[in-house]
Amino acid sequence: MNLLRPVMLSLCLLLTVQGCSDPQPASSPSEPSSPTAGVDPVEAAAPPLPTHWTNEDLSGMDAGPVSPSMLVAGNRVANRWIQYGGDYANHRHSPITRLTPEAVPNLRVAWAFPTGTLGQFEVSPVVYDGVMYVTSSYNRLFALAATTGELIWRYDHAQPDDLRICCGPINRGVAISGDSVLMATLDARLLAFHRKTGQLLWDTTIADYRAGFSTTSAPLIVKNLAIIGVAGGEYGVRGFFDAYDINDGQRVWRHYTLPAAGQPGEETWSGDSYLRGGSPAWTTGAYDPETDTLYWTTGNPAPDWNGDARMGDNLFSNSLIALNPDTGERLWHFQFTPHDVWDYDGNSHIFLVDITYQGRAVKAVVQANRNGFFYILDRSNGEFLSASSYLEQVNWASIDDKGRPEVDAAAYPTEEPSHRVCPGNIGGTNGAWSGAYSPDLKTVFVSSVEACQLFQKGISVYIEGNSFMGGAPQPSDTVSGRAYGNLSAIDVQTGAVKWRYRDDQPMMAGTLSTAGGVVFSGNLNGYALALDAADGKLLWKFKMGGGVRSQPIAYEIDGTAYVAIGSGSWASFETFTGGPANIPEGGHLFVFAIP
Amino acid sequence: MPLVAVVVLLTACGDSGPADRMLQQPEDLKRGRNLFVGSCMGYCHSMQDAKKDIPYLFDCEWLHGGSDDQIFTTITNGVEGTKMLGVGNKLPEGSTDTWRLVAFLKSERRPC
Numbered sequence: 168m169n170l171l172r173p174v175m176l177s178l179c180l181l182l183t184v185q186g187c188s189d190p191q192p193a194s195s196p197s198e199p200s201s202p203t204a205g206v207d208p209v210e211a212a213a214p215p216l217p218t219h220w221t222n223e224d225l226s227g228m229d230a231g232p233v234s235p236s237m238l239v240a241g242n243r244v245a246n247r248w249i250q251y252g253g254d255y256a257n258h259r260h261s262p263i264t265r266l267t268p269e270a271v272p273n274l275r276v277a278w279a280f281p282t283g284t285l286g287q288f289e290v291s292p293v294v295y296d297g298v299m300y301v302t303s304s305y306n307r308l309f310a311l312a313a314t315t316g317e318l319i320w321r322y323d324h325a326q327p328d329d330l331r332i333c334c335g336p337i338n339r340g341v342a343i344s345g346d347s348v349l350m351a352t353l354d355a356r357l358l359a360f361h362r363k364t365g366q367l368l369w370d371t372t373i374a375d376y377r378a379g380f381s382t383t384s385a386p387l388i389v390k391n392l393a394i395i396g397v398a399g400g401e402y403g404v405r406g407f408f409d410a411y412d413i414n415d416g417q418r419v420w421r422h423y424t425l426p427a428a429g430q431p432g433e434e435t436w437s438g439d440s441y442l443r444g445g446s447p448a449w450t451t452g453a454y455d456p457e458t459d460t461l462y463w464t465t466g467n468p469a470p471d472w473n474g475d476a477r478m479g480d481n482l483f484s485n486s487l488i489a490l491n492p493d494t495g496e497r498l499w500h501f502q503f504t505p506h507d508v509w510d511y512d513g514n515s516h517i518f519l520v521d522i523t524y525q526g527r528a529v530k531a532v533v534q535a536n537r538n539g540f541f542y543i544l545d546r547s548n549g550e551f552l553s554a555s556s557y558l559e560q561v562n563w564a565s566i567d568d569k570g571r572p573e574v575d576a577a578a579y580p581t582e583e584p585s586h587r588v589c590p591g592n593i594g595g596t597n598g599a600w601s602g603a604y605s606p607d608l609k610t611v612f613v614s615s616v617e618a619c620q621l622f623q624k625g626i627s628v629y630i631e632g633n634s635f636m637g638g639a640p641q642p643s644d645t646v647s648g649r650a651y652g653n654l655s656a657i658d659v660q661t662g663a664v665k666w667r668y669r670d671d672q673p674m675m676a677g678t679l680s681t682a683g684g685v686v687f688s689g690n691l692n693g694y695a696l697a698l699d700a701a702d703g704k705l706l707w708k709f710k711m712g713g714g715v716r717s718q719p720i721a722y723e724i725d726g727t728a729y730v731a732i733g734s735g736s737w738a739s740f741e742t743f744t745g746g747p748a749n750i751p752e753g754g755h756l757f758v759f760a761i762p
Numbered sequence: 763m764p765l766v767a768v769v770v771l772l773t774a775c776g777d778s779g780p781a782d783r784m785l786q787q788p789e790d791l792k793r794g795r796n797l798f799v800g801s802c803m804g805y806c807h808s809m810q811d812a813k814k815d816i817p818y819l820f821d822c823e824w825l826h827g828g829s830d831d832q833i834f835t836t837i838t839n840g841v842e843g844t845k846m847l848g849v850g851n852k853l854p855e856g857s858t859d860t861w862r863l864v865a866f867l868k869s870e871r872r873p874c
Contacts, residue, residue, distance in 0.1 A: 328843040333805040401805055473800060582796060625800025626793070628854065633847040636804030646810070739815050 221365040222310070222320040228363050230296035232345040238388055239456050245723040248294040249343050251385035252601065253720075255454040256519035259603040260680040261721035263728050265761060267683035271697040271707045274759040277729060278316030282307060282754030286336040288735030289599060291385065291677065291718030292756070293343050298362070299731065300343065303754045304336040306352045310365060314724055316758065320365030324352050331379045331632060333401035335737045337599070339451070339718065340385035342393060344413045351382035351395050357411055371416035373397065377632050379404045384451045389461060389492045392419055396448025396463065400512070403443035403469040403635035406484075408452075410495060420495035424448055424465045424483050432482035435505075440477035443629050445469030446484035450514040450598035453532070454492065455546065461492040462532060462546070464514035466598070470627040471510045472580045472638025480505035485513030487532065489549060499549035504538050504572060508580055509563065509622060510592040510640070511538040516602040518611060522660045524552055533659050535602060535613040537594035540566055541662045555662035557655055559617055560589035580622035580638050591620035592640040593673070593744055601677035601718045603686065605700055610665060611657045612686045612700070614674035618650035618745055619643065642743055650745030654678065654688055654696075656703060666703035668696075672746045677718030679730070687730055689715025691746035695732045695757065711757050714746055730759045780858075781830045784865035794866030797859055801849075809870070819867055822874035833864050 233249060241247075241254025245262050253259040282288060282303030293300040299313040306324035311317065330336070330353050342349045347359045347368060354376040359368040373395065374380035379402025386395040389410075396408030406424040411417065424446040426432035433441055445468050452463035468477060468484035485504040490497055503513040517534045524531065524543065532546035539561035540554040551570030564572035577586045593616050596602065602613040620640040627637030644650045652674030656665040672691040679687040685706065686698045691714035697707040717733030735754035736746065784790035802819075803809070811818050817825060826836045837860050840848030853859035 329845055331845050470800070471804065582799075623799055623803075625796040625798065625803070626854070627800045628797075628849065628852060630847060630849060630852050633849070634801070634804055634806055634845075636806075637800045639799055639803035 277760035288754035369416035398449035400445035470637030580624035584621035794862035
């Protein structure tokens, strides 16, 4: 299963011919001939590094294609983790009962694997048929034996030098369907590979990255469609998310998150500001198979920190949108932060949960929003039920009984800011990391940043493909050392915080819940962490190295339980948020096991 | 003073061009600052000298030339192969705004 065959991509060959190799200095007539004189410089140059190693040994991979029913079951079958969110409801809750508070101190490293790349390692691995699919920063994709870490196939995406990425070379993982593994790329393409061989099946351009688009999230598979949204809120793009046919990569529908002229919502943007209003869709949504409803969320309006030229609520930025997954038609929406001028993207992890709210059964969707409030909505119609702060510091607004913020006038950005606004622009939580939900405890577990900022606005100028932010947050708490983090347990039926685990640094990693009553995550000092889901007590930690920004998963094969957590952060962002900037970068996946 | 010495002195002391004249004008510097905050900062250039993958612009290290004209040209044309696009003449007040940016950068430059 580990036969690797290097494949030189045609693109790289083209680059070689057109200038990948160092140019040869021209010889003057008076110079002696060099040893390579008369040899074509292209032939004399070293061959480019292979960027694609495929696999020819298919033994041991006989579970069959991933079916729609498997995706509905999600990780309820413990030897799989086949959705970014664990399942369509995004619970990230493992059914493995042996991962208990008593057992986790016995976790030992089973294997580890380097990515060879810098920048945040934010992956949520996918596990199926004994194979783990891991993406790294800069879109490397590795297929590894899930029990040993042995490399099966590998693809390194050739990136252009002028990517339009605001916040690091991120990728959060693949989607799997049939025999295809799908990865979206920083240059806004969607690629499909054969899950066994690693052969490229199709390659679709989602958008022109030079206009400010990129993709960083894991696609969501719904029936025969792969749904993926774009980043670009810091570049004034017109945000959207798409559905592609998983068989051939052809686009089936596109849902713009901004209205066109004359469409509902245009009236919420002054002038023609909706044309460059951002509102990207850079995280993975959720799906309710019972009602055949897709849920997707959107990010900030552009420019981020100066809303003067886009007066109004700026629909459909910072919103939760319910849709028909077959057509992309919007059913309803709820906007968390109208007229956002703090970069409070509305796209942190959403959970579909069935709860009892004030005595009545509710099929709810809940979210710990980047703006600091935990929202409970009725997912059948978008009705607002409640919002409550899950942070220790929130002062930008309170929420009225219809779910609309009542903003403190002092919180708006100014040219000479002096008022600490909480939370800062990173949140709270953030779409860059996931949350987890224990149905047993009716509790959500989320990592968060506790830091306030001064929001400064300036003059924003739109130039296609250039950054379009209109201001800058000043990380005052980071500079003064006041920033810290919590991993919080939130009651999904009331929004009350049950417990908090505090860390000296902002906590910016995803979480994993287990049926055995454990919550896994990590911190920016490079520790993998296991907490007791009942009270937040620290049960176990392991120093992996780089700061943890990944999304932990668990799976069970041949009687052994495994927990996978990635290590590796991005020094630039740690400097901004208050994490340690002196820990070197470099992605490394650790897989722990309990026999 | 011989002519050659004057030329050398002018070259050594700076450009004495539009940016230098704007250094004496508080309103120009304020607009330059607001342009920098609104169009150059955010998740890109920082006013803090911290480890970032994007150059810090208030020290003495210039990747593409540190004279006023060179900075003006970099802002105008951008940097090939990076996400730094040139603003061309698209700032609201055209090249005058570009010079205000240059002036603001000079006003905040640390001693070399």
